[in-house]
Amino acid sequence: MAHDTLAPTPPRTRARGIGRVLIAVYAILALGATGRSVVEIIGKFDQAPFAYTLSAVAAVVYIIATAALIIPGRVWYRIAWVTITFELIGVLTVGTLSLFLPELFAKASVWSWYGAGYLFIPLVLPVLGMLWLRRTR
Amino acid sequence: MIEWFTIVQVAVAVLAGILCVVLGLAGRKPTDLTMGATALVEVLLIVQLVVAIAAPAFGNTPSGDPLEFWVYLVSAVLLPVAGGFWALVERSRWSTVILGAICLAVAVMVYRMNVIWFVQGS
Structure with missing residues:
Protein backbone atom coordinates (compact mmCIF):
# COMPACT_ATOMS: atom_id res chain seq x y z
CA MET A 1 0.00 0.00 0.00
CA ALA A 2 1.24 3.51 -0.86
CA HIS A 3 1.10 4.90 2.64
CA ASP A 4 2.91 1.91 4.06
CA THR A 5 6.23 3.31 5.21
CA LEU A 6 7.56 0.05 6.60
CA ALA A 7 10.20 -1.82 4.66
CA PRO A 8 8.66 -4.61 2.63
CA THR A 9 8.62 -7.85 4.56
CA PRO A 10 7.83 -11.32 3.29
CA PRO A 11 4.16 -12.19 3.82
CA ARG A 12 3.74 -13.36 7.36
CA THR A 13 0.92 -15.42 8.69
CA ARG A 14 -1.45 -13.70 11.06
CA ALA A 15 -1.59 -16.97 12.98
CA ARG A 16 0.84 -16.06 15.70
CA GLY A 17 0.76 -15.29 19.39
CA ILE A 18 -2.63 -14.72 20.91
CA GLY A 19 -4.04 -14.61 17.38
CA ARG A 20 -3.83 -18.39 17.42
CA VAL A 21 -6.33 -18.48 20.25
CA LEU A 22 -8.63 -16.23 18.25
CA ILE A 23 -8.30 -18.53 15.24
CA ALA A 24 -8.92 -21.61 17.38
CA VAL A 25 -12.12 -20.07 18.75
CA TYR A 26 -13.13 -19.13 15.21
CA ALA A 27 -12.53 -22.72 14.12
CA ILE A 28 -14.65 -24.07 16.99
CA LEU A 29 -17.45 -21.66 16.12
CA ALA A 30 -17.18 -22.59 12.44
CA LEU A 31 -17.46 -26.27 13.41
CA GLY A 32 -20.42 -25.57 15.68
CA ALA A 33 -22.24 -23.45 13.11
CA THR A 34 -21.63 -26.00 10.35
CA GLY A 35 -22.81 -28.90 12.50
CA ARG A 36 -25.92 -27.02 13.50
CA SER A 37 -26.65 -25.99 9.95
CA VAL A 38 -26.29 -29.56 8.63
CA VAL A 39 -28.71 -30.81 11.28
CA PHE A 45 -35.55 -27.19 6.80
CA ASP A 46 -39.26 -26.61 6.10
CA GLN A 47 -39.93 -25.44 9.67
CA ALA A 48 -37.99 -22.18 9.33
CA PRO A 49 -36.38 -21.88 5.90
CA PHE A 50 -35.27 -18.28 6.43
CA ALA A 51 -33.50 -18.83 9.75
CA TYR A 52 -31.96 -22.07 8.55
CA THR A 53 -30.66 -20.59 5.29
CA LEU A 54 -29.10 -17.88 7.40
CA SER A 55 -27.47 -20.51 9.62
CA ALA A 56 -25.92 -22.11 6.55
CA VAL A 57 -24.64 -18.76 5.24
CA ALA A 58 -23.21 -17.95 8.68
CA ALA A 59 -21.46 -21.31 8.81
CA VAL A 60 -19.83 -20.80 5.41
CA VAL A 61 -18.72 -17.30 6.36
CA TYR A 62 -17.17 -18.54 9.61
CA ILE A 63 -15.22 -21.17 7.69
CA ILE A 64 -13.94 -18.59 5.18
CA ALA A 65 -13.06 -16.17 8.00
CA THR A 66 -11.11 -18.87 9.83
CA ALA A 67 -9.15 -19.67 6.68
CA ALA A 68 -8.60 -15.96 5.90
CA LEU A 69 -7.13 -15.36 9.35
CA ILE A 70 -4.62 -18.16 8.81
CA ILE A 71 -3.53 -17.67 5.20
CA PRO A 72 -0.98 -14.87 4.76
CA GLY A 73 -1.11 -12.21 2.07
CA ARG A 74 -2.99 -9.06 1.21
CA VAL A 75 -5.86 -10.72 -0.61
CA TRP A 76 -6.68 -12.94 2.36
CA TYR A 77 -6.28 -9.97 4.66
CA ARG A 78 -9.03 -8.25 2.69
CA ILE A 79 -11.18 -11.38 2.69
CA ALA A 80 -10.75 -11.56 6.46
CA TRP A 81 -12.02 -7.98 6.78
CA VAL A 82 -15.00 -8.63 4.52
CA THR A 83 -16.08 -11.84 6.24
CA ILE A 84 -15.60 -10.49 9.75
CA THR A 85 -17.49 -7.30 8.91
CA PHE A 86 -20.25 -9.47 7.44
CA GLU A 87 -20.40 -11.44 10.68
CA LEU A 88 -20.66 -8.32 12.80
CA ILE A 89 -23.42 -6.88 10.60
CA GLY A 90 -25.10 -10.28 10.59
CA VAL A 91 -25.13 -10.75 14.34
CA LEU A 92 -26.30 -7.15 14.94
CA THR A 93 -29.04 -7.30 12.29
CA VAL A 94 -30.32 -10.76 13.11
CA GLY A 95 -29.98 -10.12 16.83
CA THR A 96 -32.14 -7.01 16.53
CA LEU A 97 -34.66 -8.66 14.18
CA SER A 98 -35.04 -11.64 16.50
CA LEU A 99 -35.97 -9.27 19.32
CA PHE A 100 -38.51 -7.24 17.34
CA LEU A 101 -39.76 -9.70 14.72
CA PRO A 102 -39.53 -13.04 16.53
CA GLU A 103 -41.93 -14.67 14.02
CA LEU A 104 -39.17 -14.52 11.39
CA PHE A 105 -37.07 -16.65 13.70
CA ALA A 106 -39.53 -19.22 14.97
CA LYS A 107 -36.46 -21.41 15.22
CA ALA A 108 -33.20 -19.93 16.36
CA SER A 109 -30.19 -19.28 14.15
CA VAL A 110 -26.60 -18.84 15.32
CA TRP A 111 -27.12 -15.08 15.42
CA SER A 112 -30.54 -14.94 17.10
CA TRP A 113 -30.59 -12.80 20.25
CA TYR A 114 -27.08 -11.60 19.43
CA GLY A 115 -25.73 -15.12 19.65
CA ALA A 116 -26.98 -15.75 23.20
CA GLY A 117 -27.19 -19.48 22.46
CA TYR A 118 -23.45 -19.42 21.85
CA LEU A 119 -22.55 -17.42 24.98
CA PHE A 120 -22.52 -14.20 22.89
CA ILE A 121 -19.29 -15.41 21.31
CA PRO A 122 -20.64 -14.53 17.81
CA LEU A 123 -21.05 -10.93 19.03
CA VAL A 124 -17.63 -10.61 20.69
CA LEU A 125 -15.53 -12.52 18.17
CA PRO A 126 -15.84 -10.16 15.15
CA VAL A 127 -14.80 -7.22 17.32
CA LEU A 128 -11.74 -9.09 18.60
CA GLY A 129 -11.05 -10.22 15.03
CA MET A 130 -11.08 -6.63 13.78
CA LEU A 131 -8.75 -5.47 16.56
CA TRP A 132 -6.44 -8.34 15.70
CA LEU A 133 -6.50 -7.54 11.99
CA ARG A 134 -5.65 -3.90 12.70
CA ARG A 135 -2.70 -4.94 14.84
CA THR A 136 -1.30 -7.40 12.32
CA ARG A 137 -1.61 -5.18 9.25
CA MET B 1 -27.03 -40.48 28.50
CA ILE B 2 -26.57 -40.97 32.22
CA GLU B 3 -27.33 -37.76 34.02
CA TRP B 4 -24.83 -38.00 36.91
CA PHE B 5 -22.03 -38.98 34.55
CA THR B 6 -22.83 -36.02 32.33
CA ILE B 7 -22.72 -33.66 35.32
CA VAL B 8 -19.30 -35.06 36.30
CA GLN B 9 -18.13 -34.68 32.72
CA VAL B 10 -19.21 -31.04 32.45
CA ALA B 11 -17.55 -30.27 35.81
CA VAL B 12 -14.28 -31.92 34.74
CA ALA B 13 -14.30 -30.11 31.40
CA VAL B 14 -14.93 -26.74 33.07
CA LEU B 15 -12.16 -27.31 35.62
CA ALA B 16 -9.72 -28.51 32.95
CA GLY B 17 -10.66 -25.49 30.82
CA ILE B 18 -10.10 -22.99 33.60
CA LEU B 19 -6.82 -24.70 34.56
CA CYS B 20 -5.46 -24.55 31.00
CA VAL B 21 -6.60 -20.98 30.34
CA VAL B 22 -5.08 -19.73 33.61
CA LEU B 23 -1.78 -21.60 33.17
CA GLY B 24 -1.60 -20.55 29.53
CA LEU B 25 -2.15 -16.89 30.32
CA ALA B 26 0.48 -17.26 33.05
CA GLY B 27 2.91 -18.18 30.27
CA ARG B 28 3.16 -21.97 30.64
CA LYS B 29 3.81 -24.10 27.60
CA PRO B 30 1.70 -27.26 27.32
CA THR B 31 2.77 -29.61 30.11
CA ASP B 32 1.84 -33.13 31.21
CA LEU B 33 -0.66 -31.49 33.54
CA THR B 34 -2.52 -29.45 30.93
CA MET B 35 -2.22 -32.13 28.25
CA GLY B 36 -3.35 -34.70 30.81
CA ALA B 37 -6.38 -32.62 31.78
CA THR B 38 -7.34 -32.36 28.12
CA ALA B 39 -6.75 -36.10 27.67
CA LEU B 40 -9.06 -36.79 30.64
CA VAL B 41 -11.76 -34.68 28.97
CA GLU B 42 -11.27 -36.77 25.81
CA VAL B 43 -11.46 -40.08 27.71
CA LEU B 44 -14.74 -39.01 29.32
CA LEU B 45 -16.05 -38.12 25.86
CA ILE B 46 -15.16 -41.61 24.60
CA VAL B 47 -17.03 -43.10 27.58
CA GLN B 48 -19.96 -40.84 26.73
CA LEU B 49 -19.76 -42.09 23.14
CA VAL B 50 -19.98 -45.72 24.33
CA VAL B 51 -22.83 -44.84 26.69
CA ALA B 52 -24.72 -43.08 23.88
CA ILE B 53 -24.31 -46.10 21.59
CA ALA B 54 -25.37 -48.60 24.28
CA ALA B 55 -28.08 -46.63 26.10
CA PRO B 56 -30.93 -47.03 23.55
CA ALA B 57 -30.56 -50.84 23.89
CA PHE B 58 -31.50 -50.40 27.58
CA GLY B 59 -34.50 -48.24 26.82
CA ASN B 60 -32.63 -45.00 27.52
CA THR B 61 -33.39 -43.08 24.33
CA PRO B 62 -32.93 -39.38 23.56
CA SER B 63 -36.09 -37.33 23.93
CA GLY B 64 -34.82 -34.84 21.35
CA ASP B 65 -33.34 -35.01 17.88
CA PRO B 66 -30.80 -37.88 17.68
CA LEU B 67 -29.10 -36.36 14.62
CA GLU B 68 -28.44 -33.12 16.49
CA PHE B 69 -27.15 -35.07 19.48
CA TRP B 70 -24.71 -37.04 17.37
CA VAL B 71 -23.40 -34.01 15.51
CA TYR B 72 -22.58 -32.46 18.89
CA LEU B 73 -21.00 -35.62 20.25
CA VAL B 74 -18.82 -36.33 17.21
CA SER B 75 -17.69 -32.67 17.03
CA ALA B 76 -16.88 -32.73 20.74
CA VAL B 77 -14.85 -35.94 20.44
CA LEU B 78 -12.76 -34.41 17.65
CA LEU B 79 -11.96 -31.13 19.43
CA PRO B 80 -9.51 -32.27 22.17
CA VAL B 81 -7.71 -34.46 19.63
CA ALA B 82 -7.21 -31.49 17.31
CA GLY B 83 -6.14 -29.27 20.20
CA GLY B 84 -3.77 -31.93 21.54
CA PHE B 85 -2.05 -32.32 18.18
CA TRP B 86 -1.78 -28.56 17.92
CA ALA B 87 -0.19 -28.36 21.37
CA LEU B 88 2.38 -31.01 20.38
CA VAL B 89 3.30 -29.17 17.18
CA GLU B 90 3.27 -25.63 18.54
CA ARG B 91 4.88 -25.53 21.98
CA SER B 92 3.80 -22.07 23.07
CA ARG B 93 1.75 -20.62 25.91
CA TRP B 94 -1.08 -19.93 23.49
CA SER B 95 -1.43 -23.62 22.77
CA THR B 96 -2.20 -24.06 26.47
CA VAL B 97 -4.88 -21.37 26.23
CA ILE B 98 -6.29 -23.13 23.17
CA LEU B 99 -6.48 -26.41 25.12
CA GLY B 100 -8.46 -24.53 27.75
CA ALA B 101 -10.79 -22.95 25.19
CA ILE B 102 -11.43 -26.41 23.73
CA CYS B 103 -12.23 -27.92 27.14
CA LEU B 104 -14.68 -25.09 27.83
CA ALA B 105 -16.27 -25.59 24.40
CA VAL B 106 -16.63 -29.31 25.19
CA ALA B 107 -18.33 -28.43 28.49
CA VAL B 108 -20.88 -26.28 26.65
CA MET B 109 -21.44 -28.97 24.03
CA VAL B 110 -21.94 -31.75 26.61
CA TYR B 111 -24.39 -29.53 28.49
CA ARG B 112 -26.25 -28.98 25.22
CA MET B 113 -26.22 -32.74 24.53
CA ASN B 114 -27.76 -33.26 27.96
CA VAL B 115 -30.55 -30.81 27.08
CA ILE B 116 -31.19 -32.60 23.78
CA TRP B 117 -31.27 -36.03 25.44
CA PHE B 118 -33.42 -35.24 28.50
CA VAL B 119 -35.30 -31.98 27.96
CA GLN B 120 -35.81 -31.25 24.26
CA GLY B 121 -38.94 -32.91 22.94
CA SER B 122 -40.08 -34.32 26.31
Missing part, protein backbone atom coordinates in the same frame (compact mmCIF):
# COMPACT_ATOMS: atom_id res chain seq x y z
CA GLU A 40 -31.21 -28.07 10.50
CA ILE A 41 -31.12 -28.51 6.74
CA ILE A 42 -31.27 -32.32 6.77
CA GLY A 43 -33.81 -32.64 9.57
CA LYS A 44 -36.21 -29.71 9.55
Whole structure:
Protein backbone atom coordinates (compact mmCIF):
# COMPACT_ATOMS: atom_id res chain seq x y z
CA MET A 1 0.00 0.00 0.00
CA ALA A 2 1.24 3.51 -0.86
CA HIS A 3 1.10 4.90 2.64
CA ASP A 4 2.91 1.91 4.06
CA THR A 5 6.23 3.31 5.21
CA LEU A 6 7.56 0.05 6.60
CA ALA A 7 10.20 -1.82 4.66
CA PRO A 8 8.66 -4.61 2.63
CA THR A 9 8.62 -7.85 4.56
CA PRO A 10 7.83 -11.32 3.29
CA PRO A 11 4.16 -12.19 3.82
CA ARG A 12 3.74 -13.36 7.36
CA THR A 13 0.92 -15.42 8.69
CA ARG A 14 -1.45 -13.70 11.06
CA ALA A 15 -1.59 -16.97 12.98
CA ARG A 16 0.84 -16.06 15.70
CA GLY A 17 0.76 -15.29 19.39
CA ILE A 18 -2.63 -14.72 20.91
CA GLY A 19 -4.04 -14.61 17.38
CA ARG A 20 -3.83 -18.39 17.42
CA VAL A 21 -6.33 -18.48 20.25
CA LEU A 22 -8.63 -16.23 18.25
CA ILE A 23 -8.30 -18.53 15.24
CA ALA A 24 -8.92 -21.61 17.38
CA VAL A 25 -12.12 -20.07 18.75
CA TYR A 26 -13.13 -19.13 15.21
CA ALA A 27 -12.53 -22.72 14.12
CA ILE A 28 -14.65 -24.07 16.99
CA LEU A 29 -17.45 -21.66 16.12
CA ALA A 30 -17.18 -22.59 12.44
CA LEU A 31 -17.46 -26.27 13.41
CA GLY A 32 -20.42 -25.57 15.68
CA ALA A 33 -22.24 -23.45 13.11
CA THR A 34 -21.63 -26.00 10.35
CA GLY A 35 -22.81 -28.90 12.50
CA ARG A 36 -25.92 -27.02 13.50
CA SER A 37 -26.65 -25.99 9.95
CA VAL A 38 -26.29 -29.56 8.63
CA VAL A 39 -28.71 -30.81 11.28
CA GLU A 40 -31.21 -28.07 10.50
CA ILE A 41 -31.12 -28.51 6.74
CA ILE A 42 -31.27 -32.32 6.77
CA GLY A 43 -33.81 -32.64 9.57
CA LYS A 44 -36.21 -29.71 9.55
CA PHE A 45 -35.55 -27.19 6.80
CA ASP A 46 -39.26 -26.61 6.10
CA GLN A 47 -39.93 -25.44 9.67
CA ALA A 48 -37.99 -22.18 9.33
CA PRO A 49 -36.38 -21.88 5.90
CA PHE A 50 -35.27 -18.28 6.43
CA ALA A 51 -33.50 -18.83 9.75
CA TYR A 52 -31.96 -22.07 8.55
CA THR A 53 -30.66 -20.59 5.29
CA LEU A 54 -29.10 -17.88 7.40
CA SER A 55 -27.47 -20.51 9.62
CA ALA A 56 -25.92 -22.11 6.55
CA VAL A 57 -24.64 -18.76 5.24
CA ALA A 58 -23.21 -17.95 8.68
CA ALA A 59 -21.46 -21.31 8.81
CA VAL A 60 -19.83 -20.80 5.41
CA VAL A 61 -18.72 -17.30 6.36
CA TYR A 62 -17.17 -18.54 9.61
CA ILE A 63 -15.22 -21.17 7.69
CA ILE A 64 -13.94 -18.59 5.18
CA ALA A 65 -13.06 -16.17 8.00
CA THR A 66 -11.11 -18.87 9.83
CA ALA A 67 -9.15 -19.67 6.68
CA ALA A 68 -8.60 -15.96 5.90
CA LEU A 69 -7.13 -15.36 9.35
CA ILE A 70 -4.62 -18.16 8.81
CA ILE A 71 -3.53 -17.67 5.20
CA PRO A 72 -0.98 -14.87 4.76
CA GLY A 73 -1.11 -12.21 2.07
CA ARG A 74 -2.99 -9.06 1.21
CA VAL A 75 -5.86 -10.72 -0.61
CA TRP A 76 -6.68 -12.94 2.36
CA TYR A 77 -6.28 -9.97 4.66
CA ARG A 78 -9.03 -8.25 2.69
CA ILE A 79 -11.18 -11.38 2.69
CA ALA A 80 -10.75 -11.56 6.46
CA TRP A 81 -12.02 -7.98 6.78
CA VAL A 82 -15.00 -8.63 4.52
CA THR A 83 -16.08 -11.84 6.24
CA ILE A 84 -15.60 -10.49 9.75
CA THR A 85 -17.49 -7.30 8.91
CA PHE A 86 -20.25 -9.47 7.44
CA GLU A 87 -20.40 -11.44 10.68
CA LEU A 88 -20.66 -8.32 12.80
CA ILE A 89 -23.42 -6.88 10.60
CA GLY A 90 -25.10 -10.28 10.59
CA VAL A 91 -25.13 -10.75 14.34
CA LEU A 92 -26.30 -7.15 14.94
CA THR A 93 -29.04 -7.30 12.29
CA VAL A 94 -30.32 -10.76 13.11
CA GLY A 95 -29.98 -10.12 16.83
CA THR A 96 -32.14 -7.01 16.53
CA LEU A 97 -34.66 -8.66 14.18
CA SER A 98 -35.04 -11.64 16.50
CA LEU A 99 -35.97 -9.27 19.32
CA PHE A 100 -38.51 -7.24 17.34
CA LEU A 101 -39.76 -9.70 14.72
CA PRO A 102 -39.53 -13.04 16.53
CA GLU A 103 -41.93 -14.67 14.02
CA LEU A 104 -39.17 -14.52 11.39
CA PHE A 105 -37.07 -16.65 13.70
CA ALA A 106 -39.53 -19.22 14.97
CA LYS A 107 -36.46 -21.41 15.22
CA ALA A 108 -33.20 -19.93 16.36
CA SER A 109 -30.19 -19.28 14.15
CA VAL A 110 -26.60 -18.84 15.32
CA TRP A 111 -27.12 -15.08 15.42
CA SER A 112 -30.54 -14.94 17.10
CA TRP A 113 -30.59 -12.80 20.25
CA TYR A 114 -27.08 -11.60 19.43
CA GLY A 115 -25.73 -15.12 19.65
CA ALA A 116 -26.98 -15.75 23.20
CA GLY A 117 -27.19 -19.48 22.46
CA TYR A 118 -23.45 -19.42 21.85
CA LEU A 119 -22.55 -17.42 24.98
CA PHE A 120 -22.52 -14.20 22.89
CA ILE A 121 -19.29 -15.41 21.31
CA PRO A 122 -20.64 -14.53 17.81
CA LEU A 123 -21.05 -10.93 19.03
CA VAL A 124 -17.63 -10.61 20.69
CA LEU A 125 -15.53 -12.52 18.17
CA PRO A 126 -15.84 -10.16 15.15
CA VAL A 127 -14.80 -7.22 17.32
CA LEU A 128 -11.74 -9.09 18.60
CA GLY A 129 -11.05 -10.22 15.03
CA MET A 130 -11.08 -6.63 13.78
CA LEU A 131 -8.75 -5.47 16.56
CA TRP A 132 -6.44 -8.34 15.70
CA LEU A 133 -6.50 -7.54 11.99
CA ARG A 134 -5.65 -3.90 12.70
CA ARG A 135 -2.70 -4.94 14.84
CA THR A 136 -1.30 -7.40 12.32
CA ARG A 137 -1.61 -5.18 9.25
CA MET B 1 -27.03 -40.48 28.50
CA ILE B 2 -26.57 -40.97 32.22
CA GLU B 3 -27.33 -37.76 34.02
CA TRP B 4 -24.83 -38.00 36.91
CA PHE B 5 -22.03 -38.98 34.55
CA THR B 6 -22.83 -36.02 32.33
CA ILE B 7 -22.72 -33.66 35.32
CA VAL B 8 -19.30 -35.06 36.30
CA GLN B 9 -18.13 -34.68 32.72
CA VAL B 10 -19.21 -31.04 32.45
CA ALA B 11 -17.55 -30.27 35.81
CA VAL B 12 -14.28 -31.92 34.74
CA ALA B 13 -14.30 -30.11 31.40
CA VAL B 14 -14.93 -26.74 33.07
CA LEU B 15 -12.16 -27.31 35.62
CA ALA B 16 -9.72 -28.51 32.95
CA GLY B 17 -10.66 -25.49 30.82
CA ILE B 18 -10.10 -22.99 33.60
CA LEU B 19 -6.82 -24.70 34.56
CA CYS B 20 -5.46 -24.55 31.00
CA VAL B 21 -6.60 -20.98 30.34
CA VAL B 22 -5.08 -19.73 33.61
CA LEU B 23 -1.78 -21.60 33.17
CA GLY B 24 -1.60 -20.55 29.53
CA LEU B 25 -2.15 -16.89 30.32
CA ALA B 26 0.48 -17.26 33.05
CA GLY B 27 2.91 -18.18 30.27
CA ARG B 28 3.16 -21.97 30.64
CA LYS B 29 3.81 -24.10 27.60
CA PRO B 30 1.70 -27.26 27.32
CA THR B 31 2.77 -29.61 30.11
CA ASP B 32 1.84 -33.13 31.21
CA LEU B 33 -0.66 -31.49 33.54
CA THR B 34 -2.52 -29.45 30.93
CA MET B 35 -2.22 -32.13 28.25
CA GLY B 36 -3.35 -34.70 30.81
CA ALA B 37 -6.38 -32.62 31.78
CA THR B 38 -7.34 -32.36 28.12
CA ALA B 39 -6.75 -36.10 27.67
CA LEU B 40 -9.06 -36.79 30.64
CA VAL B 41 -11.76 -34.68 28.97
CA GLU B 42 -11.27 -36.77 25.81
CA VAL B 43 -11.46 -40.08 27.71
CA LEU B 44 -14.74 -39.01 29.32
CA LEU B 45 -16.05 -38.12 25.86
CA ILE B 46 -15.16 -41.61 24.60
CA VAL B 47 -17.03 -43.10 27.58
CA GLN B 48 -19.96 -40.84 26.73
CA LEU B 49 -19.76 -42.09 23.14
CA VAL B 50 -19.98 -45.72 24.33
CA VAL B 51 -22.83 -44.84 26.69
CA ALA B 52 -24.72 -43.08 23.88
CA ILE B 53 -24.31 -46.10 21.59
CA ALA B 54 -25.37 -48.60 24.28
CA ALA B 55 -28.08 -46.63 26.10
CA PRO B 56 -30.93 -47.03 23.55
CA ALA B 57 -30.56 -50.84 23.89
CA PHE B 58 -31.50 -50.40 27.58
CA GLY B 59 -34.50 -48.24 26.82
CA ASN B 60 -32.63 -45.00 27.52
CA THR B 61 -33.39 -43.08 24.33
CA PRO B 62 -32.93 -39.38 23.56
CA SER B 63 -36.09 -37.33 23.93
CA GLY B 64 -34.82 -34.84 21.35
CA ASP B 65 -33.34 -35.01 17.88
CA PRO B 66 -30.80 -37.88 17.68
CA LEU B 67 -29.10 -36.36 14.62
CA GLU B 68 -28.44 -33.12 16.49
CA PHE B 69 -27.15 -35.07 19.48
CA TRP B 70 -24.71 -37.04 17.37
CA VAL B 71 -23.40 -34.01 15.51
CA TYR B 72 -22.58 -32.46 18.89
CA LEU B 73 -21.00 -35.62 20.25
CA VAL B 74 -18.82 -36.33 17.21
CA SER B 75 -17.69 -32.67 17.03
CA ALA B 76 -16.88 -32.73 20.74
CA VAL B 77 -14.85 -35.94 20.44
CA LEU B 78 -12.76 -34.41 17.65
CA LEU B 79 -11.96 -31.13 19.43
CA PRO B 80 -9.51 -32.27 22.17
CA VAL B 81 -7.71 -34.46 19.63
CA ALA B 82 -7.21 -31.49 17.31
CA GLY B 83 -6.14 -29.27 20.20
CA GLY B 84 -3.77 -31.93 21.54
CA PHE B 85 -2.05 -32.32 18.18
CA TRP B 86 -1.78 -28.56 17.92
CA ALA B 87 -0.19 -28.36 21.37
CA LEU B 88 2.38 -31.01 20.38
CA VAL B 89 3.30 -29.17 17.18
CA GLU B 90 3.27 -25.63 18.54
CA ARG B 91 4.88 -25.53 21.98
CA SER B 92 3.80 -22.07 23.07
CA ARG B 93 1.75 -20.62 25.91
CA TRP B 94 -1.08 -19.93 23.49
CA SER B 95 -1.43 -23.62 22.77
CA THR B 96 -2.20 -24.06 26.47
CA VAL B 97 -4.88 -21.37 26.23
CA ILE B 98 -6.29 -23.13 23.17
CA LEU B 99 -6.48 -26.41 25.12
CA GLY B 100 -8.46 -24.53 27.75
CA ALA B 101 -10.79 -22.95 25.19
CA ILE B 102 -11.43 -26.41 23.73
CA CYS B 103 -12.23 -27.92 27.14
CA LEU B 104 -14.68 -25.09 27.83
CA ALA B 105 -16.27 -25.59 24.40
CA VAL B 106 -16.63 -29.31 25.19
CA ALA B 107 -18.33 -28.43 28.49
CA VAL B 108 -20.88 -26.28 26.65
CA MET B 109 -21.44 -28.97 24.03
CA VAL B 110 -21.94 -31.75 26.61
CA TYR B 111 -24.39 -29.53 28.49
CA ARG B 112 -26.25 -28.98 25.22
CA MET B 113 -26.22 -32.74 24.53
CA ASN B 114 -27.76 -33.26 27.96
CA VAL B 115 -30.55 -30.81 27.08
CA ILE B 116 -31.19 -32.60 23.78
CA TRP B 117 -31.27 -36.03 25.44
CA PHE B 118 -33.42 -35.24 28.50
CA VAL B 119 -35.30 -31.98 27.96
CA GLN B 120 -35.81 -31.25 24.26
CA GLY B 121 -38.94 -32.91 22.94
CA SER B 122 -40.08 -34.32 26.31
